[in-house]
Amino acid sequence: MKSPVEIRLYSARPTLDARPLKKRVGLIILSTDHTTEPDFQRMVAGPDIGVYVARIPFANPVTPDNLRAMQPSLIEAAALILPGEELDAICYSCTAASVVIGDAEIEAAIQAAKPGVPVVTPPLAGVRGLRALGAKRISVLTPYTVETSRPMASYFANHGFDIASFTCLGLRDDREMARISPTALVELARDAMSDDADALFISCTAVRAALAAIDIEKATGRPLVSSNLASAWSCLRLCGDEAARPEFGRLMTMPMARG
Known part of the structure; x- marks a missing residue:
């Protein structure tokens, strides 16, 4: 029988960075979504910006009633993204649902879980x-x-x-x-x-x-x-990233007005 491995406890606590990445973008997407996550990984995520995802239930077909039914899930979804930690922006990635639920209602639901976080909806x-x-x-x-x-x-x-x-x-x-x-x-x-x-x-x-x-x-x-170009552009600008990305089209070269 081999003798037990001796495990050494390091005597000093390592120095910790304030954050693993400088900026954090939360992303709430539909359970059926194939597109938003790859788009955000390509256009938003990088050495300084992390994208953190939660999915919420959605049942096809895409009708106003089915879209509106997602509203009660928004608070819980937002709360699941890095609990207890601040985000620099959070996007609810459904254009038609944002229209039928309302931008202000979505912002209120998300900020109930993440107070003060800037909220991005695709139509706005x-x-x-x-x-x-x-x-x-x-x-x-x-x-x-x-x-x-x-x-x-x-x-x-x-x-x-x-x-x-x-x-x-x-x-x-x-x-x-x-x-x-x-x-x-x-x-x-x-x-x-x-x-x-x-x-x-x-x-x-x-x-x-x-x-x-x-x-x-x-x-x-x-x-x-x-929808995804505008949402990605908004999240980048809210993170203070003003770099032009002409490979994604003209919008990605523009500044965003605040307020």
Whole structure:
């Protein structure tokens, strides 16, 4: 029989950094989401910024009622992200649900678990992104049905945008929305873009529009704002990261107005 290994206790406590990473971004995503986490790892996470994820239950189809049903889960999800520690930003990554629940209601739920944390929702991030680009008249492309798209049209109109055109694809399952290829999105964007619009907004955090941003902007001749591009851009700027990332499109080169 081998003799027991002697374990030595180090006599001095090691010096600890204040944080493992300088900045922390929380991300609340749907249980069915295939897209947001890879997008944030590619566009936000880095040597100074960590992205920390919690998932909440969601049941397809994507309808206003099913989207609204996620609201009670928000407090618990936010509380699960680094409990007892501060975050620099937290994003609830569902565009259509943010519209039907309401930005203020989402902020209140998340801040009940994480007081004072800046809250990002994709539609409000989209509004700020479009304004940063100087857009006033926009085209909108969603993967949703007409029923789910209608509140989105009202949302942007209520934020002062003139909607030149609004196109929806009629899909009801967010897992199918994630399977629209970036190449197909370029052609869909070209078709959805009105000649007199200043910019295109592509809704839905499941849609892989961020992967096609450069090609979409080349095809349409106008800037693209998508749900995940706008959310990632907002989180970076809230973390104090002002670096331009032109490889992700024009929005990622812009500063974000505060307040």
